Amino acid sequence: MIKKIILLGAILLPFLIYYISAYITKRDSNKKFPIIILSLISLILLASVLIFFRFTDKDPSDGIYIPPKFKNGKIISPKTK
Template sequence: MIRGLLFHLIPLLLPFVVYGIYLYFNKKLGGEKTWKGRSVAISTLIGLILMAVSLVTLGVLDGDPKDGVYVPPRFEDGKLIDSTVLPSGKD
């Protein structure tokens, strides 16, 4: 859960962190000192693109087997049995 959350939040927030670091060092050199609307919009757009890329990457590289028989979660003897994917038996 935490890994999935971080996998999507880090790419979204990364452009803001990079731009904040840029502003910090630019301020020390006497340059621009504030966030501007266009810069925030561009950072948001880049963050959304990076988040979409992370979603696609997670979907493509997910380690679950792609072939087999899905068995949904069920109750047996009063206990919840997790869902599983059984091998298809094609060998």
């Protein structure tokens, strides 16, 4: 869940910063919205977050997945070996 929040933050943070700064400075509505710059910043943040999660993920991708089991009235968590 935290990964999804961080990914959404990486995408939406540049736009949120723009809206907050525009509200604080009370900019004119006639000026152009810098959509290209904000989109590029968002893509850079997204790529950096994806690269970060790729190298910090501790789950082995080449392991064997053991699904959850129901044993003696208890659920045994899934594992990757």
